[in-house]
Amino acid sequence: MTVNIVGLTREVYKGLPTTLCAGCGHNSITNHLIKALYEYGVAPHLLAKMSGIGCSSKTPAYFVEQAHGFNGVHGRMPSAATGAKLANREMLVLGISGDGDTASIGLGQYAHMVRRNVDCVYVIENNGVYGLTKGQFSATADVGSTLKNGTPNEYATIDVCGLAIELGATFVARSFSGDGKQLVPLLQAAFAHRGTSILDIISPCVTFNDHEGSTKSYAYVKDHDVTLNAPDFIRPREEITVDYEPGTMQDIELEDGSHVLLRKVDRDYDATSRIGALSIIHETRDRGEFVTGLLFVDTGVPDLCEREKLTLTPLKDLKEDELRIARSEWDALFT
Amino acid sequence: MHQRVTNDFTIRVATVNGSGSQSSNLVLTNAIFRLGIPVAPKNVFPSNIEGLPTWFDVRISSKGYQCRTRDVDLLVALNTATWRTDITGVKAGGAVIHEATYPVAGESLRDDVVYYPVPFNELAKTNFSDGTLRKYLLNMIYVGVVAELLGISEADVEAAITGQFKRKAKAAATNVEAARIGFTYAREQLTKRDRFGLERMSGQTEGRSFLDGNRAAALGCIQGGCTVAAWYPITPSSSLCENFIALAEKFRVDPQTGERRVAIVQAEDELAAIGMVLGAGWAGARAMTSTSGPGISLMAEWAGYGYYAEVPAVIFDVQRAGPSTGLPTRTMQGDVSFAYTLSHGDTKHIVLLPATVEEAYEMSMEAFDLADRFQTPIFVLSDLDLGMNSWLTQPLPYPQKPFDRGKVLTEKDLNKLESWGRYRDVDHDGIPYRTLPGTNHDGAGYFTRGTGHDEEARYSEMPDVWQRNLDRLVRKHETARTAVPQPIVDEQGHPAAILAYGTTHHAVIEARDILRNSGIETDYLRVRALPFSPEVAAFIARHERVYVVEQNRDGQLFGLLRIELPDHLVSRIQSVRHYNGVPIDAHSVVDPLLEAEREPAVAAE
Numbered sequence: 001m002t003v004n005i006v007g008l009t010r011e012v013y014k015g016l017p018t019t020l021c022a023g024c025g026h027n028s029i030t031n032h033l034i035k036a037l038y039e040y041g042v043a044p045h046l047l048a049k050m051s052g053i054g055c056s057s058k059t060p061a062y063f064v065e066q067a068h069g070f071n072g073v074h075g076r077m078p079s080a081a082t083g084a085k086l087a088n089r090e091m092l093v094l095g096i097s098g099d100g101d102t103a104s105i106g107l108g109q110y111a112h113m114v115r116r117n118v119d120c121v122y123v124i125e126n127n128g129v130y131g132l133t134k135g136q137f138s139a140t141a142d143v144g145s146t147l148k149n150g151t152p153n154e155y156a157t158i159d160v161c162g163l164a165i166e167l168g169a170t171f172v173a174r175s176f177s178g179d180g181k182q183l184v185p186l187l188q189a190a191f192a193h194r195g196t197s198i199l200d201i202i203s204p205c206v207t208f209n210d211h212e213g214s215t216k217s218y219a220y221v222k223d224h225d226v227t228l229n230a231p232d233f234i235r236p237r238e239e240i241t242v243d244y245e246p247g248t249m250q251d252i253e254l255e256d257g258s259h260v261l262l263r264k265v266d267r268d269y270d271a272t273s274r275i276g277a278l279s280i281i282h283e284t285r286d287r288g289e290f291v292t293g294l295l296f297v298d299t300g301v302p303d304l305c306e307r308e309k310l311t312l313t314p315l316k317d318l319k320e321d322e323l324r325i326a327r328s329e330w331d332a333l334f335t
Numbered sequence: 336m337h338q339r340v341t342n343d344f345t346i347r348v349a350t351v352n353g354s355g356s357q358s359s360n361l362v363l364t365n366a367i368f369r370l371g372i373p374v375a376p377k378n379v380f381p382s383n384i385e386g387l388p389t390w391f392d393v394r395i396s397s398k399g400y401q402c403r404t405r406d407v408d409l410l411v412a413l414n415t416a417t418w419r420t421d422i423t424g425v426k427a428g429g430a431v432i433h434e435a436t437y438p439v440a441g442e443s444l445r446d447d448v449v450y451y452p453v454p455f456n457e458l459a460k461t462n463f464s465d466g467t468l469r470k471y472l473l474n475m476i477y478v479g480v481v482a483e484l485l486g487i488s489e490a491d492v493e494a495a496i497t498g499q500f501k502r503k504a505k506a507a508a509t510n511v512e513a514a515r516i517g518f519t520y521a522r523e524q525l526t527k528r529d530r531f532g533l534e535r536m537s538g539q540t541e542g543r544s545f546l547d548g549n550r551a552a553a554l555g556c557i558q559g560g561c562t563v564a565a566w567y568p569i570t571p572s573s574s575l576c577e578n579f580i581a582l583a584e585k586f587r588v589d590p591q592t593g594e595r596r597v598a599i600v601q602a603e604d605e606l607a608a609i610g611m612v613l614g615a616g617w618a619g620a621r622a623m624t625s626t627s628g629p630g631i632s633l634m635a636e637w638a639g640y641g642y643y644a645e646v647p648a649v650i651f652d653v654q655r656a657g658p659s660t661g662l663p664t665r666t667m668q669g670d671v672s673f674a675y676t677l678s679h680g681d682t683k684h685i686v687l688l689p690a691t692v693e694e695a696y697e698m699s700m701e702a703f704d705l706a707d708r709f710q711t712p713i714f715v716l717s718d719l720d721l722g723m724n725s726w727l728t729q730p731l732p733y734p735q736k737p738f739d740r741g742k743v744l745t746e747k748d749l750n751k752l753e754s755w756g757r758y759r760d761v762d763h764d765g766i767p768y769r770t771l772p773g774t775n776h777d778g779a780g781y782f783t784r785g786t787g788h789d790e791e792a793r794y795s796e797m798p799d800v801w802q803r804n805l806d807r808l809v810r811k812h813e814t815a816r817t818a819v820p821q822p823i824v825d826e827q828g829h830p831a832a833i834l835a836y837g838t839t840h841h842a843v844i845e846a847r848d849i850l851r852n853s854g855i856e857t858d859y860l861r862v863r864a865l866p867f868s869p870e871v872a873a874f875i876a877r878h879e880r881v882y883v884v885e886q887n888r889d890g891q892l893f894g895l896l897r898i899e900l901p902d903h904l905v906s907r908i909q910s911v912r913h914y915n916g917v918p919i920d921a922h923s924v925v926d927p928l929l930e931a932e933r934e935p936a937v938a939a940e
Contacts, residue, residue, distance in 0.1 A: 045775045048618065061782055061794070068772035069782040070617055072610070073636050079565075079607040083614025083622060086563050086598040088773050091618065109610070112603040304600075311594040315562035316619030316771060318596055320737055323560045325586045327733055333554070334544050334730035 005041030013038040015062040020055055025177035025203030026125045030062045032180045033094075033123075036187035037064060040235075048084050048091040052077040052106060055132055055205075056098030056125035075106025078113035081120050082304070088314040089305045092191060093120035099140040100130050103158040107139075110160070114167040117195040119303040121187070124160055124198070125177070127205035128216040135208035142288075146213035161295055162281045164198045165274055170298045171197035172277065174291060176221055177204070181230075186294060188233040189260040195303045202290065215288070226284050228269050228293030229262035255299050262294055271297055340530050342372050342397040344408035346481065349421045351414050353385025355471030358499055360391040362510075363478050364725070365495035366487050367395060368545070370535045375401040376545075376725050379917055382570065382663040388417045398848075399539055401726060402841035403918040409531055411477050412437065413455065422448070430529035432480055449529045451521075453480055458516055463509075472513040479517020484525065485533045489518055546728040548695035548721035552651060553578035555699025556623055557586060558734045561649070563622035565600045565611035567630060570663045571719040572653035575625040605630035609637040609650065613712075616647040617783060619743075619771035621703045623649035628657045628670050631677065638712055639678025640785045642808070645758070645767065647706035647741075651699070651715045653722040656916045665916030666719035668837050672891040674714045675865050681805060683812050685819055686714045686865040690840035692728045694863070695721060698820060700734060707741035709815055710769060718886070720838045720918040742768040749776040757781040757792040758804060765811030812866055819864035822871055830879040831932060832858040834871075834908070836892060839884050839919055846924035853925075855932050857882075862892065867899055875904050882928055884911040886919050 003009055013034045018027050037047070044066035051057035053074035060069045072080045081095045102110050102124050113122070128141040140160065141153040161172050171193045175183045183201065190197035202221055204210050210217045215224075229250070234240055236257035250262040250271060262271055270276050277296040284291040311318075325333070346363070350356035357378075364376045375394040381387035394404055406426045412418050412433040425431060427447040433439075435452035459473040475496075482492050492514050500507035552575050556564070566576040580599055587597040598615075602608040608624040615622035626634070631652050641648050656662035657669045675686050685705060687698040695717055702713040742762075744755060749770070755778070758767045770779040781792040788804065789795040826832075835843045840861055847857050860874045860881075875881050875896075883893040890910035897905050911927050913919040 043775075044777075045773060045779060048772050050614075066777055066780045068770075068780045069784075070614070071782065071784040071786070072613075073640050073785060076606060076610045076637065079602070079610025080614030080617070082600065082607075083563060083565065083611035083616070083620075084618040084772065085614075086600070086611070087615040087618035087620030087622070088771075091772055108603055109607055112607065116600075305598075308598050309588075309593055309595050310598055311589070311596050314619075314773065315596070315598060315615075316773075318560070318562060320560065322596055323562065323587070324558050324734065325554075325582075329586070330733050331730060334546070334728075 004038050006043050008038070008044075010034070010038045012044060012066065013064050015065045018062045019058065021207050023206040024055070025127060025205070026056055026059050028177040028180070029123070029125055029183070029201055029203055030059050032183045033187065034063050035180065036184045036191070039184070040188045040191050042092055042191065046091055048093045050077050050081045050084065050093060050095040052097055052101040054098040054101045054130070056096055057101060059096050059125070075101050075104070076109055077101070078106065078109035078118070078122070082113060082116065082118045085118055085120060085305065086310070087316045089119070089310060089312070090314055095120055095122045097122065097124050099124060099126045099128060099138040099160070103139040103160055107158070111163070111167055114164050114169045114196050114198070116304045117168070117170055117301055117307070119194050119196070119305060121190045121197045122199070124200045125203040126160070126200055126216070127203050127209050128214070129205050129209040131205050131208055142215040145215040148208060148211055150213065159281060159285065161198065161200050162278060165277050165296050168301070169198055169296065170195035170301045172296045173198070173294045174200045174202070176202050176225060176292055178218070179292065182227070182292060185231040185233040185260070189231060189254065189258070189294065192233070192254045192256050192258040193297065193299070194255040195301055221290070224289045226289045226291045227265045228280065228291050228295065229265055229271065231294055232261040232263070234259040234261060252297055253299070260294065260297070271295065274298075338530060339532060340408070341532050341534050342395055342536060344395055344531050345404045346393040346395070346409045346411065347407040347421070347424065348391045348393075348411040348477070349414045349417055350389055350391070350474065351416075352381055352383060352387055352389040354474060356389065356391065356413070356474045358471070358510075359474035359478050360393070362475070362492065362495045362499050363481060364393050365498060366478070366482060366492045367393065367533060368540060368727075369491045369494060370487065370533055371537050371540050372397065372533060373399040373539045373727055375727070377403045377720070377918060378724060380664050388414050395533070397536060397539070400841070400845045400921070402845055403920045405920040405922055409481070409529070411481060413474070413477060428530065430531065432477065432484070451480070451484070451525050453520060458520060462513075462516055468509070472509065475510045475513035476517040479514035480521045482514070483518045483521035484527060484529070485531060487533060489515065540727060543727045543729055545725035546692050547574070547723055547725050548689070548692050548717050549575040549653065549723060550578040551692045551696040551728070551731065552699040552715065552717065552722070553582055554731060555696040557582050559621065559700035559703035560738050561621045561623050561703060562596065563598050563612065563615035563620045564624065565602045565608040565622070566625050567602050567605045567608050569627045569630050571655055571723045572625045572627045572651060574723065575651055575653060605633040606637065609634040609648070612648045612650070613637055613641050613646045616706065617772070619773070621647075621649070621707070623651065625651040625653065627653050627655045629660065631670055631674060635678050638684070639680060639682050641712040642678065642682050642684060644783050644785050645710040645769070646712070646783070647710055648712040649702040649706050649715065650712055651717065654716060654718040662916045664719070666838070666886065666918055667914065667916065668716070668718060668839065668886040668891070670716060671885070671887070672895055674716060675895065683866065684712060684714055685709060685815050686716055687820060688716055688836040688863050688865070689721065690837050690861060690863070692721070692726045693731060696731045701820065704739040705819065708739055708818070709766060709811060710741060711811075716837065718838055742766060744768050744770050746774050746776045746779070749774070749778055754778070756790040758788065758807070759790045760807050760810065764814040765807050765809070766814060816866045816868055819866070819868070821868050822863055822874070823861045824859070824870070824874060826858040826874070826877070827856070829856045829858045831855065832860065832874070832878040832881045833884055833924070834860050834862065834875070834881050835884040836862040839886055842919040842921050842924050843884060845921035846928070849921055849925045850928060853929060855928065857928070865895070867896070871896070872900055872904060875900065875907055879907065880931070881908045882911050882931070883908050884924050886913050888912060888914040
């Protein structure tokens with residue numbers, strides 16, 4: 001039986017059967033998550049699965065059943081994730097959200113999680129539409145994209161990647177639910193990164209947003225995907241065996257000593273340039289395309305726990321003698 | 336001259352905020368306290384940084400009454416804008432120290448008080464050249480004048496000033512000089528014509544010091560083992576978290592490494608604050624947030640989540656006057672019924688109701704035990720009067736008990752169990768067992784959700800499963816009735832009784848004495864938590880008439896009692912309410928009771 005680095009089979013990383021529609025992009029993402037978590041070797045008891053409300057937010061039930069899960073309230077998962085991380089900094093906090101949960105009701109919490117650089121992985125399963133309430137626009141719908149009945153969206157789209165980069169995000173990637181080859185290494189790099197990792201994953205809604213006129217349908221996405229770079233994830237101390245032509249690859253070392261290797265696709269791109277990332281997002285959007293790959297990473301920013309100088313012991317484990325004012329110091333407070 | 340009044344009167348200082356009057360007011364308070372006389376300061380301040388009227392009452396009470404008085408005996412009038420109204424709040428036979436340039440003649444002014452005109456502006460101008468400084472020092476001149484008139488020595492005032500400006504020797508010296516100008520002026524220019532005086536006494540203030548409820552609650556958070564705090568600044572609760580930050584800075588930072596044993600986040604809003612607290616509570620840390628009414632409104636959705644998904648949390652609500660933005664700097668017991676059922680659907684929370692600084696501390700500490708024990712949000716309902724005013728307090732007792740972390744299954748426990756279910760009622764008290772994320776056991780994990788779930792924490796929409804879970808939550812609530820702080824009862828078998836909670840307590844103490852002097856004896860029960868203890872209904876059953884006194888318009892606790900009491904007891908309770916934004920005074924209790932008790936209503940049984 002094949003096991004991963006922590007001695008577990010792939011079976012352990014599975015969850016309950018999905019209750020989402022057949023063909024939903026979210027189900028593909030769940031499968032990629034299972035693969036990424038298994039290959040990375042996340043210990044289930046150290047995984048905290050967090051989510052808000054919506055189709056996307058149901059998915060934490062569909063992977064790593066052994067792990068603790070927290071399905072919170074709509075748009076407020078970032079705050080719960082922040083609290084969980086502060087309480088136990090040993091946990092890998094993995095949040096799954098959607099475009100409504102993130103860009104509409106939850107935009108404020110999303111922004112503040114990013115600016116605090118809470119150490120968590122934040123996946124946005126982005127389909128531009130409200131699924132559970134049956135097909136209303138979300139705030140990530142592109143201008144001109146239509147509902148099933150032909151109504152076009154006339155309001156500016158919120159680009160969750162561009163916004164995150166503007167807010168000081170330290171890891172921002174965009175991918176497509178159908179592109180496991182790109183998504184799995186991106187997820188693993190996100191697990192390794194210390195700080196908020198944003199993964200905006202275009203994930204078509206087969207029921208409400210897969211028609212002609214939608215810019216988040218399978219067909220549209222396949223035709224308009226501009227792949228920026230193809231990532232490989234190399235764990236710490238693992239030998240880099242792949243040969244690349246000089247100048248065709250960017251090697252970024254992450255905080256724990258792992259590496260993400262970004263193979264150049266069509267153009268030179270520096271994933272450590274904030275301005276470069278914003279430029280490519282705007283350029284491609286203006287052309288009706290969307291760009292995928294690791295858009296931006298900055299490994300030099302302390303995460304919230306570091307900034308707060310938290311003790312390495314999880315706060316939840318501290319005892320009376322570590323938390324209470326000593327008897328000898330108490331009386332002096334009342335003179 | 337009238338009969339001399341010693342150690343039992345109230346001084347009101349009317350000033351403009353942002354003028355540094357707070358320092359002077361505290362110096363006066365402390366100077367009186369140094370004489371061994373109980374003092375209760377009440378700050379009635381505006382929602383503003385500079386330029387609006389503010390009043391500071393110093394209640395001097397040899398018996399130790401700490402509630403506010405409606406009218407005052409001695410007015411220090413330093414605000415020209417409110418001077419004409421302020422003077423109407425002085426009792427007949429009182430005294431008024433005022434800026435000499437205010438007109439004393441005129442129809443609206445009174446001839447039943449003594450006037451002491453003092454040229455405060457002139458004195459400040461001639462003695463202090465710095466314009467900004469002058470504004471502040473003018474207030475310290477009044478302290479000297481008052482002290483001289485009441486018989487406080489220069490040495491006591493000087494000591495109070497030194498105490499106030501501990502680390503600022505230069506400021507202390509200038510302020511001492513300003514007070515001395517007041518002393519000198521009063522001695523040389525004023526003839527004592529009022530009846531008020533102070534005399535050193537003993538037996539009341541020994542061992543006590545001034546402490547506000549917000550600081551006491553912050554001390555409770557430290558000693559209660561709170562490690563995660565998330566908050567959004569709001570009056571009147573901000574100083575609770577600010578005190579927690581200051582205490583954590585001192586007692587939760589490793590002096591060698593600088594590592595912290597606490598995480599404090601200033602959140603983007605109250606929704607995020609409570610979300611962080613629930614995330615942390617779920618992950619096993621003791622976590623709290625502190626807010627006031629508007630914040631409680633915003634927290635409603637998460638509060639229901641905490642109740643239904645069963646996540647520990649401590650929420651301090653330092654109540655202020657509502658509805659809406661209301662009077663942000665005034666007090667009210669306005670959130671009692673709202674907090675009790677905060678959130679949509681069937682929700683019932685545990686609510687603690689501290690009345691004193693000691694209780695603000697003890698209930699704060701206890702809230703963390705109750706949150707863990709009952710796996711639910713615990714609301715601690717303080718108010719502006721308790722939270723922000725200084726109260727004479729004995730040193731707070733050092734905690735005697737270890738933390739009660741409640742029913743948490745560890746890896747070792749799980750190894751011994753064949754199976755467990757997150758929401759099973761194993762002990763028939765409605766309280767299930769939980770595991771914490773990070774527990775290294777295959778079976779430890781479970782899925783926490785606000786959607787319908789069964790005993791094993793699995794998603795369910797089945798009618799019987801849903802109802803069974805709601806019924807278990809009721810059982811848990813019933814278990815809480817006798818586990819929360821129980822009522823305090825003072826009972827001698829009188830037919831009439833008072834029922835109150837929170838800071839209303841202080842007015843009730845004085846009111847019962849006044850009523851006794853008028854021939855009306857009352858028993859007294861003070862509610863200290865919701866859900867009601869069975870003791871509450873039993874107490875009401877033993878009395879013919881029970882007056883429920885509280886500081887809100889709608890009689891919120893009265894309403895809760897009417898819902899929960901057996902039908903035959905409902906007619907025994909009557910509602911007495913005070914809701915003008917300033918702390919309740921004894922007469923707001925006495926007057927309605929006198930009226931009702933003189934012609935006792937025929938019981939409608």
